[in-house]
Amino acid sequence: MAITVPLFALFGLILAFLLRAKTLSxxxxxxxxxxxxxxxxxxxxxxxxxxxxxxxxxxxNL
Structure with a gap:
């Protein structure tokens, strides 16, 4: 059984992890x-x- 993950979801999870770890590179x-x-x-x-x-x-408008 193959599981497919949309790339935007995969990159979103990776980005959330990187931001949480405060990794800037x-x-x-x-x-x-x-x-x-x-x-x-x-x-x-x-x-x-x-x-x-x-x-x-x-x-x-401010």
Whole structure:
């Protein structure tokens, strides 16, 4: 039986571990970039973009 794990979930877990361990290196930067790249290809991309746009608009109105 094969178990498949989406890459964004795998990179998310690795990134969470690296952040919790307070490890800052080139490897963790690559993991963070890869996590963002694979997250952008999921259905979560549109709500994240909308949230970001709304936050920018709210900050510019202050």
């Amino acid at each position: 080139l490897g963790s930067a690559f993991i963070a970039a890869a996590f963002g790249f694979f997250l952008a290809s999921t259905g979560a991309a549109k709500p994240i973009n909308q949230l970001t746009e709304n936050l920018i608009q709210a900050l510019s």
